[in-house]
Amino acid sequence: MHDTAHAAAHHGPPTTFIRKHVFSLDHKVIGKQYYGLGLAAVIIGMVLSWLMRIHLGWTNYAIPGLHLLSKNGAPGDLMTPELYLQLMTMHATFMVFFVLTVAPFAAFGNFFIPIHTGAEDMPFPHFNMMSFWTTFVAFCVMLLSFFVGDGPTLGGWTQYAPLSAVGSVAGPGQGAGVVIWATSIAIFCVGQLFGSLNFIPNILDLRCKGLSMWRLPLPTWAWFITSCMGLTAFSVLMPACILLILDHVAGTSFFVASNLVINDQLQPHSGGSTLLWQHLFWFFGHPEVYVAIVPGMGIVSHVLITNMRKPMLSHRVLVHSMGALAVLSYMVYGHHMFVSGMNPVSSVLFSFPTLLITIPSTIIVLIWIGSLYGAKLRINSASLFALGFISLFITGGLSGFFLAQPSIQILLHATYFVVAHFHFTMAIAAIFGIFSGTYFWFPKMWGRMMNETLGKVHFWCTFVGVYCVFMPMHYLGLAGNVRRYSSFPADYMAPLVGVHQFITIAALFTGAAQLIFFYNFIHSRFWGPPAPDNPWQGTSLEWSTTSPPPWDNFGGRHMVVYHDPYQYGVQSSTGDYVMQDSPEQVKTENEEP
Amino acid sequence: MAKFFAITILVITILSAIPIVRNTWHPVENVSTHGQAIDNQLDDTMWEAGLSFLASQILLAWFIWRFSGNRPGEKSKNFPGGAAGLVAGAIILVGVEVFALGIFGVKAWGNIYFTQPSANAIPVQVQAGQFAFYFRYPGPDGTFGPIHPDKISEATQNFFGLDPDSDPDSKDDIVTAEMAIPVNKEIRLLMHAKDVSHSFYVPALRIHQDFVPGLDLQLHFTASKIGRYEIVCSQLCGLGHYNMKAYLSVLSQADYDDWLKKEAAMQ
Numbered sequence: 001m002h003d004t005a006h007a008a009a010h011h012g013p014p015t016t017f018i019r020k021h022v023f024s025l026d027h028k029v030i031g032k033q034y035y036g037l038g039l040a041a042v043i044i045g046m047v048l049s050w051l052m053r054i055h056l057g058w059t060n061y062a063i064p065g066l067h068l069l070s071k072n073g074a075p076g077d078l079m080t081p082e083l084y085l086q087l088m089t090m091h092a093t094f095m096v097f098f099v100l101t102v103a104p105f106a107a108f109g110n111f112f113i114p115i116h117t118g119a120e121d122m123p124f125p126h127f128n129m130m131s132f133w134t135t136f137v138a139f140c141v142m143l144l145s146f147f148v149g150d151g152p153t154l155g156g157w158t159q160y161a162p163l164s165a166v167g168s169v170a171g172p173g174q175g176a177g178v179v180i181w182a183t184s185i186a187i188f189c190v191g192q193l194f195g196s197l198n199f200i201p202n203i204l205d206l207r208c209k210g211l212s213m214w215r216l217p218l219p220t221w222a223w224f225i226t227s228c229m230g231l232t233a234f235s236v237l238m239p240a241c242i243l244l245i246l247d248h249v250a251g252t253s254f255f256v257a258s259n260l261v262i263n264d265q266l267q268p269h270s271g272g273s274t275l276l277w278q279h280l281f282w283f284f285g286h287p288e289v290y291v292a293i294v295p296g297m298g299i300v301s302h303v304l305i306t307n308m309r310k311p312m313l314s315h316r317v318l319v320h321s322m323g324a325l326a327v328l329s330y331m332v333y334g335h336h337m338f339v340s341g342m343n344p345v346s347s348v349l350f351s352f353p354t355l356l357i358t359i360p361s362t363i364i365v366l367i368w369i370g371s372l373y374g375a376k377l378r379i380n381s382a383s384l385f386a387l388g389f390i391s392l393f394i395t396g397g398l399s400g401f402f403l404a405q406p407s408i409q410i411l412l413h414a415t416y417f418v419v420a421h422f423h424f425t426m427a428i429a430a431i432f433g434i435f436s437g438t439y440f441w442f443p444k445m446w447g448r449m450m451n452e453t454l455g456k457v458h459f460w461c462t463f464v465g466v467y468c469v470f471m472p473m474h475y476l477g478l479a480g481n482v483r484r485y486s487s488f489p490a491d492y493m494a495p496l497v498g499v500h501q502f503i504t505i506a507a508l509f510t511g512a513a514q515l516i517f518f519y520n521f522i523h524s525r526f527w528g529p530p531a532p533d534n535p536w537q538g539t540s541l542e543w544s545t546t547s548p549p550p551w552d553n554f555g556g557r558h559m560v561v562y563h564d565p566y567q568y569g570v571q572s573s574t575g576d577y578v579m580q581d582s583p584e585q586v587k588t589e590n591e592e593p
Numbered sequence: 594m595a596k597f598f599a600i601t602i603l604v605i606t607i608l609s610a611i612p613i614v615r616n617t618w619h620p621v622e623n624v625s626t627h628g629q630a631i632d633n634q635l636d637d638t639m640w641e642a643g644l645s646f647l648a649s650q651i652l653l654a655w656f657i658w659r660f661s662g663n664r665p666g667e668k669s670k671n672f673p674g675g676a677a678g679l680v681a682g683a684i685i686l687v688g689v690e691v692f693a694l695g696i697f698g699v700k701a702w703g704n705i706y707f708t709q710p711s712a713n714a715i716p717v718q719v720q721a722g723q724f725a726f727y728f729r730y731p732g733p734d735g736t737f738g739p740i741h742p743d744k745i746s747e748a749t750q751n752f753f754g755l756d757p758d759s760d761p762d763s764k765d766d767i768v769t770a771e772m773a774i775p776v777n778k779e780i781r782l783l784m785h786a787k788d789v790s791h792s793f794y795v796p797a798l799r800i801h802q803d804f805v806p807g808l809d810l811q812l813h814f815t816a817s818k819i820g821r822y823e824i825v826c827s828q829l830c831g832l833g834h835y836n837m838k839a840y841l842s843v844l845s846q847a848d849y850d851d852w853l854k855k856e857a858a859m860q
Contacts, residue, residue: 082832156829162806163789163831170723170789171831257807259742261754262723262788266743274790274806308660310669314676339792341805344706348699355691362687365649366679372656374670376663379594387657391602394649395609398642405694407634407701410801411620414792414827456594464601471609475618480796482827485835490825492621492796499618569669 011125013551023133025125026551030132031111032445034102037132037139038434039521041098044143046511048091055079057497057504059487070151072172082172084486085154089173090142092157093181096288097188098139100426103434104295105230106135106195109223111445113199115542116220118208118559118581120552122198131198134191141184145177153177156484158285161255161277165247166269169262179248182241189238192230199227210561214316215580217540217565218305219437221319222298225326229287229294232330237284240277247272278337286333287326292426293393294322296433297364300386303440304368306538307383308375309576311566313367321367324360328353338406339413347406354404361397365390381455382536385436388463389429396424399474414484417477420470428466435462435517442524443531447548450528454520458513465510472499537577540565544581595661599654606650613643621796624818624843628799630701637697641690705800710813714781717772720753721804722787724833726824727752730767730853737783738763745787767857773842775849776819784810792828795841803828816843 014020024030054063062077073083110128114121122128145152150172155164159181168175203216203224216224243254247269255277256269301318305311312318334342334350368390377383399421402408412418435458442450481488481496488497534543541561545554559581567578570586578586612618623632672679718729718737731737738760745754755763774780784793786804793812794801797820802812826837844852 080832081835085829085832085834154832158829160790160829163829166789174831260786260788260806261742261745264746264748266745272807274808310671313672313679317676317680339801340803341808341810344702347706348702351698352695355695358691359684359687362683363680366683367676369649369653369656370672370676370679372653372660373672375656375660376667376669377595377657377661379598379661384598387598387653390653391605391650394653395646398646401642401645401691401694402635402638404691405634405638405698405702407631407698408638410631410702410705410799411635411796413801414794460601464605467605467609471605475612478620479618480620480794482794482825484829487835489836490823490838492823496618 011121023129025121025129027110027114027122027125027128028445028549028551028553030128031107031109033132034107034110034135035445037136038099038103038107041094041102041139042431045091045094045099046514048087048094050508050511051079052084052087052091053504053507055084055486057501069146073151079486081486082154083151085156085484086152086173086177088484089154089156089181090145090152093142093185095427096157096292097185098135098142100292100430101192101230101288102135104299104430104437105223105226105291106131106192108219108295108299108434108437108441109199109226110195112441112542113202113220113223114206115545115549115553116217116540117202117206118211118541118554118561119202119206120554123201123206124198127194128198131191131194134194135188138184138188138191141180141187145173145180145184148180149173149176151177153181158281159244159277160281161244161247161274162257162260162267162269162272165244165255165272165277166260166262166267167248169265169267175248179245182244186238186241186245189234189241192234193238196227196231196234199223200231203227208559208561211559211580215561215564217298218301218312218315218318219295219298222295222322225322226291226294229291229326229329233284233287233291236280240280240284244277275337275340275342278340279333282333282336283330285336287329289422289426290325290329292430293433294325296389296430296436297322299433299437299440300389301368302540303382303386303436304371305566305568306440306536307378307380307386308371308568309378310371310375310569311564312371315564315566318364318367321360321363325357325364328357328360332357335404335406335409338409344406351404351406354400358397358400358404361393361400365394365397380439381450381452381459382436382440384456384459384463385432385439388459389432389436391463392424392429392432392466395471396421396429399424411480412477414482415477416473416481416483419483420473420477423470423473428470432462435459438521440536441542442521443535444542444547444549446525446528447531447546448524448526448528449531449535450524451520454516458516458520461513461516462510465506465513468506469503469510472503475499537575539563539567539577539579541580544579595657599658602650602654602657606647606654610643610647613639621822622818623797623799624816624820624822625798625800626815626817627701627704630704631799634694634698634701638694641694705812705814708813710781710811711779714779714813715774716781716783717774718753718783718785719772719793720785720787721791721793721826721830721837722752723789723831724826724837725770726772726793726826726837726839728769728772728839729753730769730856731762732765732767732857734762734765736762738766740785765857767853767860769856771840771842772824773844773849773852774816775846776816776843778846779813779815782812782814784812789830790828791826791830791837793824794827795822795824797822798841801827816841819843819845
């Protein structure tokens with residue numbers, strides 16, 4: 001822990017337009033740049049999902065203008081199976097990497113970690129700037145795949161070898177498309193490593209006077225845990241992507257076995273391992289699930305505490321449970337591979353930690369629900385999305401019970417049950433965390449208030465909408481409906497098309513409801529009423545500075561922290577709360593030993 | 594608004610549970626001897642997860658209903674027992690639940706993977722390639738001829754790359770596009786991938802196993818009901834993945850013998 005005098009910013013105030021708005025060293029600008037990138041990616045991902053859903057509901061419907069997206073994939077605006085798979089792959093890639101990793105972790109983390117720690121900036125601002133611009137390059141490279149060769153890869157975001165490693169002989173997009181995908185993801189990994197290498201030392205070393213680790217707010221704990229996961233997970237995915245590229249361009253055979261025959265051509269590879277890619281990918285892939293969801297857990301805890309006007313039942317239990325999720329996430333990745341052909345004993349060994357991970361998850365949920373008991377809950381857009389997060393996380397978490405068991409995966413593996421499960425948890429719940437954080441922190445980030453009425457309408461449409469989209473997918477999975485199909489020619493799947501049509505209508509409705517958010521966001525950004533410094537009567541350090549904060553966060557003040565982060569339900573000169581940096585002593589039962 | 598939210602959660606919870614309670618959508622009928630244990634495991638998990646779902650969503654809705662708003666004069670209070678009680682409850686209740694599910698689940702899994710096929714199990718080889726399954730029976734000699742990858746050709750319909758001129762074991766091999774097996778006889782399935790990863794998913798048989806290029810795998814099972822069932826690919830294998838399927842006919846012994854004879858005659 002350092003006094004902020006020693007943790008002073010490594011740069012002065014920006015003086016040029018470029019330094020202020022483009023290649024900014026200011027963590028707050030970088031956070032907002034990440035947020036903007038996340039918004040751009042979520043629009044792309046959402047539009048792609050609409051196209052996919054329309055096709056799944058009405059396979060023979062010509063989508064006007066679809067031919068603009070692909071030279072050969074949409075004759076007469078009808079979607080071909082390969083275009084469906086390409087859109088599906090890009091939907092997942094943009095959503096997982098450029099939305100679910102970027103927004104809750106990189107965007108909010110960048111903006112708020114230095115402020116929550118009372119620092120003036122990240123420890124390595126130049127690295128931080130490079131983190132965003134590297135990620136931006138990765139985003140552009142990924143977009144490029146729509147315009148090169150025969151389009152993006154169709155191999156899914158998991159890019160299982162050897163389909164991804166043998167080149168264009170395996171299908172459209174499997175040549176240049178895969179190389180572009182792997183290059184983009186490798187660059188993305190570098191960007192996130194730069195980010196984690198700033199987050200961790202900031203939290204460990206730049207905390208202001210009086211700010212012990214246990215006095216950190218929960219989102220900052222969540223970003224700290226996530227950074228540690230990102231550091232280890234992305235550093236495995238990056239070399240895996242490089243090996244995949246080498247299999248394409250250098251004739252190596254890391255992931256391609258001998259004697260494979262594709263299109264009657266014996267492939268010039270030998271000795272590689274099909275399962276090696278899956279092990280490397282999922283060693284990254286499962287922690288990535290928690291990279292997406294743990295920041296949301298921190299954010300909704302923060303939002304709920306402020307709106308409940310009381311702290312969580314136990315700050316430390318929540319932190320320990322999030323830490324347990326992180327540690328266990330490395331031991332459970334094999335549940336993605338129960339029927340992959342790995343040793344069936346391994347499936348059992350991976351099954352038990354997967355079942356075990358339900359214990360910290362349950363503790364977190366019970367702490368949230370138990371903390372609501374006796375609260376004075378304020379209902380606003382931010383708290384509605386936080387409460388929605390809990391409901392969605394319960395639903396998604398419980399379907400994990402099924403998928404943790406190898407015997408049940410015999411029925412449910414690779415079906416829509418899996419699609420429902422991961423959308424409820426890492427996708428929709430995480431996005432509810434982003435929305436909750438946005439409605440809560442918008443005044444601090446942009447200095448203006450969002451429209452509450454529009455925020456609530458947005459919530460109701462989205463909450464009901466996502467249940468209509470994803471809950472029926474459980475039923476499809478139980479009926480054996482395999483995912484990643486562009487249509488359903490199997491006899492036993494034919495009766496399920498009606499369910500797909502219902503889901504498509506719900507998805508279009510839910511997607512359209514997001515226009516309310518975009519309107520509210522843009523309108524409030526420019527014309528919203530000016531935000532006070534502490535609109536929600538919060539206690540953590542972001543509320544001790546102006547909205548938005550000055551370039552050095554606290555206007556030259558050296559912050560000193562006197563309290564735990566969530567001193568609510570007390571009697572003080574300000575009301576029922578005490579700011580972390582207030583020296584006022586109040587009688588409280590909340591401080592944990 | 595809090596009360597409306599609580600009601601919304603309740604309505605969503607009840608509507609979500611109705612199709613499960615009414616069993617509107619369910620797995621196709623099990624026709625394997627090992628499948629009942631899997632179905633039982635699914636049912637047990639559905640009970641436990643379903644009750645947890647109802648209990649936790651209802652509790653969430655109730656607390657939102659009860660503890661929203663400023664309520665002047667009422668002091669904030671904590672859940673009886675505090676965090677310790679909840680943590681202990683989670684560890685004991687969920688721990689016992691997942692431990693029990695894990696143990697029973699291993700049994701259902703082990704029925705397939707931790708037992709050996711009997712010596713007289715009927716061998717059938719299945720080869721997966723973009724975007725079709727082909728099946729091979731060893732013929733009267735009971736031995737499969739070797740696969741020559743360089744001779745595999747869709748164009749000449751030599752799907753398994755057989756060389757009967759050089760390999761005597763290949764001469765009587767029977768290659769088919771559909772799979773047929775006799776009822777109540779154990780089958781030893783040999784799985785070979787020609788090109789990329791695929792999967793052998795037969796919901797009715799409660800069999801689901803990926804093909805691993807470069808690694809031949811083996812499964813064994815017994816079908817207990819005569820009928821025609823679908824085999825589908827569940828591992829993304831390329832543009833024709835959605836349409837990669839085949840049929841499995843479970844026949845009486847006499848019908849199976851006739852079918853095999855007819856197929857042998859067509860080779």
